[in-house]
Amino acid sequence: MTSTSSPINDVLESLLGRFGPLTTSTFRGQTRVVVQPDALFEVLSFLKDSGFDLLVDVTSVDYLEYRGAPHRYGMVYLLASTETGQRLTLRVFLDDPNPCVPSVVSLWEGANWLEREVWDLFGIRFEGHPDLRRLVMPEEFTAHPLRKDYPMQGRGERHNFPIITRDHS
Amino acid sequence: MALELPENIVVSKLDELASWCRKNSLWPMPFATACCGIELMATGASKHDLARFGAEVFRFSPRQCDLMIVAGRVVMKMLPVLQRIWLQMHEPKWCISMGACASTGGVFDTYAVVQGIDRFIPVDMYVPGCPPRPEQLIQAIIDLQDKIQREGTINGREFNTQNRQATKRALIGDFEGVSLDASRNPLIQRRFIDRTSGNQPVFGTGEIV
Secondary structure, three states, X not given: OOOOOOHHHHHHHHHHHHHOOOEEEEEOOEEEEEEOHHHHHHHHHHHHHOOOOEEEEEXXXXXXXXXXXXXXXXXXXXXXXXXXXXXXXXXXXXXXXXOEEEOOOOOOOOHXXXXXXXXXXXXXXXXXXXXXXXXXXXXXXXXXXXXXXXXXXXXXXXXXXXXXXHHHO | OOOOOOOOOOOOOHHHHHHHHHXXXXXXXXXXXXXXXXXXXXXXXXXOOHHHHOOOOOOOOHHHOOEEEEEOOOEOOXXXXXXXXXXXXXXXXXXXXXXXXXXHOXXXXXXXXXXXXXXXXXXXXXXXXXXXXXXXXXXXXXHHHHHHHHHOOOOOHHXXXXXXXXXXXXXXXXXXXXXXXXXXXXXXXXXXXXXXXXXXXXXXXXXXX
């Protein structure tokens, strides 16, 4: 179900007009745009001003050993428009070492914890984040456990606790 | 010259009297983290009525409790909390590990989930099940009452014996010179020899798993 005059196509046209050729694709009415890391902040800022005012989610995918994947990490930004209800997916691909993207907390305050979660679990740095600490794992944790090269059963962290016997109490 | 006692007088030992009082007024500390907690609530509610066994007073302050019921999986971020609450409870105190996750980690064999709380705190009673039915938890409490009656002393000497500790120490590290990590301990490995092929099972690469 596509109509050429829908607002999302207008936004896409002006986006392409301003930022040059970007890879776009549509699947079952869901539009996806791939941008370069250095253009990410400007694109998101532009989209926010163009009506996509709600940041639904920030998450990431590790494509290690994924068939045919040219990059290691893929960031996912899900945007929505509270006026038209339309949605837009933004993808950014990153590589080791030092995968890093600009933080969007200055655009959406709600990105704060979302970016902290991605940093915690994938180890992707967010430049300019006001408080880039771990969110779900304990502070003393050193690894980023959702990376595909992290062993499922951990590296012994879950056994690294003092043993309390009856004599302690 | 036997002393004539009326029928309503029972002669006992002070230890047994204290144990009898303790076992019939357990105050549980509900450490409920998952679906086992729902069964724990059902156990305390009117249908299964834990009050029949004197253990209905769930308290959320460890200072007021003497029975910790760990119901549900414990993740590594929660374990320091669990240990702290256990240390805050006064002696005499007991611990029930309720359900597969609290006892062994259950199906959650991942980096975040502790593979059995008995590795890090003492456990008196294990309840199998996923989650256990309230009847099973009640059975565990009845068994624990028997244990308290059997072992209890008024000054808690039973909690200091090494024998009581030995069987439920952490599965890693050394205990009295014997490695308790299955991948490094031939005594434990011998118990798990594959009966059909006779081969030694693989326990991983020596890393702690």
